[in-house]
Amino acid sequence: MSEAIVTLKKGEGRMLKSGGLWIFDNEIASILGSFEDGDIVAVHDFDGYGLGKGFINRNSKIRVRMMTRNRHQEIDEAFLKMRVQEAWDYRKKVSDTGSCRVIFGEADFLPGLVVDKFSDVLVVQSLALGIDRLKDQIVELLKEVLAADGIKIRGVYERSDAKVRRQEGMELYKGFIGEAFDTNVEIEENGVRYMVDVKDGQKTGFFLDQKYNRKAIQHLCKDAKVLDCFTHTGSFALNAGYGGAKEVTGVDASELAVEQAILNSKLNGMEDRVKFICRDVFELLPELEEKGEKFDVVILDPPAFTKSRNSVKNAVKGYREINLRAMKLVRDGGFLATCSCSHFMTYELFTQTIHQAARNVHKRLRQVEYRTQAPDHPILWAAEESYYLKFYVFQVVDEK
Incomplete structure (x- = not known):
């Protein structure tokens, strides 16, 4: 036909x-x-x-x-194999492939499909109807491509439970693709070990996009007192501990995430230095300020405060609030690592918001570096939505 x-x-x-x-x-x-x-x-x-x-x-x-873009191209098995092979060959060149994002939707020319590899487990997220039909075939082809490099995948789990599926007229779904398996997976990244819960963790279970940003803060944290806000399962906090921090406090509003973070701290033998509390960051930061607490390094890794253009104004208020609160908690000459993972919060808007926060609290910022998402989450220049993570490291200096 x-x-x-x-x-x-x-x-x-x-x-x-x-x-x-x-x-x-x-x-x-x-x-x-x-x-x-x-x-x-x-x-x-x-x-x-x-x-x-x-x-x-x-x-x-x-x-x-x-x-x-080829009008004569058939969308058949050979075509899908080519796309999958190209995606994997790219990762082998640019990233540590022990755990990485193997397929990143539009940026890998497989729109609507995300596949993360955690050690020997794949986690699949299908967000568009057309790719959903091809999903099982692509997963089998990916297993073949990995097997050719000696990588045996022991299980595949689907996390197609993002609300955006409803905009495609699709139901939310999560479950095994193929045989059931233990969905707690141990991975190692930057020398730090984690237990990843691919079944019930956020998104696909672990945020791989911050891999090299986490590594970038390690050297700043030697002998430091560190506060890691929105810690999720403790990844920045544990990188701070691995970098030699003397005392780290990780904060998250999710009890499940904090439980996982505590487990990860024990897994790395850091429970004496890296501790976690379950609190709302917006409530906690003013309390710490009131007590006169100061930190050598403060890390802000919040969830996306906006997932649409309509809520950008409120998001700006949220980012400004946490950044100015955090700056007040950084000792003179200490460091602030801050990021936004919403592509609607553009680089320009995020930069402007941080600048306003610094002005409001009379702090001067010296930029150490600006980073974005890890290269296994490639940014396709013509696809704005593929560029979403903005990550700054600043030295915070009092006006004097």
């Missing part, structure tokens, strides 16, 4: 033509031929010129997600 043809309006498809993978509903002039949501369709410009192929979904404002 021949593919349906999606034709763009004249002057539309600017994101697509600059290298992006999305076509929005309001860019389309017509759709000819029969199709079901999730099917592969051909995409033509207004004048009939072939722009490639992608999968369609009328439930989503992102009406078509492109799989290839």
